[in-house]
Amino acid sequence: MRSKKNRKKIKKFRIFLLFLSIVIVIFLIVFFFSPKEKDKLLQLGYTKEEKNIILNKVGEENIDSILKYGYNKNIILLMKEKAFQKEHLKQYIEALSLFQLPIKDIIFIVNSENYNKRYPYDSYLVSVMKSDYYIPSYLDRYIKYYQNNKNIKSEELITRVNSNLDYPFYTDSQKTDLSKGYLMIVNKYYHLDRDYVPQNLVTISSEYGRAGQQVEEKTYKQYIKMYQDAKKEGIHLYIISPYRSYARQNNLYQNYVARDGKQEADTYSARPGFSEHQTGLALDILSPTSTMDNFITTKEYHWLLKNAYKYGFILRYPKGKEYITGYMFESWHYRYVGEEVSTYIQKHQITYEEYYAYFVKEKQNKK
Numbered sequence: 001m002r003s004k005k006n007r008k009k010i011k012k013f014r015i016f017l018l019f020l021s022i023v024i025v026i027f028l029i030v031f032f033f034s035p036k037e038k039d040k041l042l043q044l045g046y047t048k049e050e051k052n053i054i055l056n057k058v059g060e061e062n063i064d065s066i067l068k069y070g071y072n073k074n075i076i077l078l079m080k081e082k083a084f085q086k087e088h089l090k091q092y093i094e095a096l097s098l099f100q101l102p103i104k105d106i107i108f109i110v111n112s113e114n115y116n117k118r119y120p121y122d123s124y125l126v127s128v129m130k131s132d133y134y135i136p137s138y139l140d141r142y143i144k145y146y147q148n149n150k151n152i153k154s155e156e157l158i159t160r161v162n163s164n165l166d167y168p169f170y171t172d173s174q175k176t177d178l179s180k181g182y183l184m185i186v187n188k189y190y191h192l193d194r195d196y197v198p199q200n201l202v203t204i205s206s207e208y209g210r211a212g213q214q215v216e217e218k219t220y221k222q223y224i225k226m227y228q229d230a231k232k233e234g235i236h237l238y239i240i241s242p243y244r245s246y247a248r249q250n251n252l253y254q255n256y257v258a259r260d261g262k263q264e265a266d267t268y269s270a271r272p273g274f275s276e277h278q279t280g281l282a283l284d285i286l287s288p289t290s291t292m293d294n295f296i297t298t299k300e301y302h303w304l305l306k307n308a309y310k311y312g313f314i315l316r317y318p319k320g321k322e323y324i325t326g327y328m329f330e331s332w333h334y335r336y337v338g339e340e341v342s343t344y345i346q347k348h349q350i351t352y353e354e355y356y357a358y359f360v361k362e363k364q365n366k367k
């Protein structure tokens, strides 16, 4: 009886053991053979070496987007780039599938501060973004301008949009930012109030120009320095028109309009409030014997072109830049901006419109 009972017990125990071991084996199979996340990379087709690169660059916890994307050699190329940043992994992958661009450019656009997958990134837009004077917050405007002006070079596009040429002259102009001081801009997009008068106007002595007229004090000081240095070289400068009040400009402009019509007058005369002469920082300079028409033939004109920047002055409406400044070439019109700015503008031959947009208004860093 007893041994029969024992045998039964042993049999039961054996069955239990068998069952247990089957469970353990199944568990082990599941545990060892179901691929872990990182081994899924191998299953997708990445080599061991590539898998290691991925794990090194982004860590196992961030490989979801790679697993979703499937095998792509470009992922490895992305990660080999110096500028690769792991927090942008998802966007790189997104950009890879959206845009036909080299890997370096994919990284460049995603790393740029306003990456947006809805922008039409292509090699042209990348060249715009890599141009000097590119302002990231203007990207929408660059894209829009390009869509309406297809044959334009990227550098030219930047020049035009930065100078506001995507808007018409005199339409929705804004009050200029007076807090910019010597760097304030007045043109066909930025105006001065009717009652704006510079605070520190001084009267010009007859030695330096037409007597009785006024100019901003620092501008005058710098002009005198320039005048004296020029004189030593046999160059004779003469101010014919410095500060002009709003009322005076209004008079001038209305006379021109009466004579030539508004459209013609707008090419050479500023509307009241839009004249740089109202800032007190602009000077029309000739030689004592020349006229505006023949000033370009004088040695004074050539001397100023070469030297005015040393005293903080720029030729404000240069030849070839009429479409940017909105004014015909004026060989005599100089504007005080300070030596640092005038030196930069002289070296890079850009207009004040371009300088202002990039360095003053949007405060980008010098390249």
Ligand SMILES: [Zn+2]
Pocket (backbone or CB within 6 Å): 241, 277, 282, 283, 284, 332, 333, 334
């Ligand atoms: Zn002028």
